[in-house]
Amino acid sequence: MTFEPHRAEPISRRERxxxxxxxxxxxxxxALAILAQEGLGKVTMRRIAAALDTGAASLxxxxxxxxxxxxxxxDSLLGAVNVTGGSGSWRERLAAVLASYTEVLFxxxxxxxxxxxxxxxxxxYLGLLDRLLALLREGGIPDADAAWGVDLLLSFATGTAVEHGHEDPGKDGDDFSALAEQIAVVDASVFPHIARVGGELLSGTGDTRFRWGLDVLITGILHTNRTPSDGI
Known part of the structure; x- marks a missing residue:
């Protein structure tokens, strides 16, 4: 008696x-999963296509x-921004919304x-923008001024996140150490104004400087109306 060798039962592709x-x-x-695990540099069309078992062209x-x-x-990450701003005056709520936005970008x-x-x-993003415009309107700022002002506020908040945000948790974050060393020994005869201001240039915490910057911008928007020649 002879025996046929055992053959694996083929699996139909229809059953996948x-x-x-x-x-x-x-x-x-x-993309968010890849971002969390591998960083933005790996968030490419080819990498996502591989994760989804498809061709890049399909994306x-x-x-x-x-x-x-x-x-x-x-935009998906901006869903974590607290657009309510909590309680307080319109300026306090405006600052709180922008601070929340900055924290996400950090x-x-x-x-x-x-x-x-x-x-x-x-x-x-549109929800954030609409909320900021609503708060500026609540503060009595004309719509034309608010339309330009909101761009200044978001640019400042974004720039702050870029300057102070760190991807490497092991990094000490002292990006200004070299500058601080130079300011401490600056030649007053060459740079008299830097020598006079001294340590104030880099004083204060990041949050304190951020809040002060927002106050400056908001106050400026309140008291600087667009002229007729600034038409859209």
Whole structure:
């Protein structure tokens, strides 16, 4: 009696579980997972396509390019911004909303840098923008001034996040140590004004300087009306 060698039962491709349909939100979710594990540099169309078991070309139906993808990722992260601003005066609530926005960017300074040249345009960013405009209107600022003022406020908050945000948790964050050393021994005959101001140039905590900067901007917006020649 002879025995046929055992052969594995072939598995029909029809029995493979169907891949989930591609969606914009699914692509962004995959990008967020890669961002958390590998950093923004790895958030590419090719890398996301591999994670979703599809071809990179398929993603372009939902995302224009890598820049658009990063903008959508940032908009998703902005969902964590507290746009209510808590209680207090309109200025206090405005500062609180901007501080919350900055805190989100602190954890992703690479995205913050990207947002300085490419504004997100998704629902979370629009919600933030609308809330800021509402608070400026509550403060009696004309709509035309608020429309320009809100850009200054967001630019300042974004710049603060870029300057002080750190990806490396082991980094001491003392980016100004070299400058502080030079200021401490500056030649007053060459740089008299720096010598006079001295340590004040780098004094104060990041939060204190941020709040002071917001006060300066808000006060300036309140008292600097656009002229007729500034028409849109």
């Amino acid at each position: 579980p169907a891949k989930p349909a591609l969606t914009r939100s699914g692509i962004v979710d995959a 372009y139906v939902y995302v224009r390019n890598t820049e658009d993808l990063h903008a959508q990722v940032l 954890t992703h300074p690479d995205l913050a840098r990207m947002s300085m040249s490419t504004h997100p345009s998704g629902p979370n």
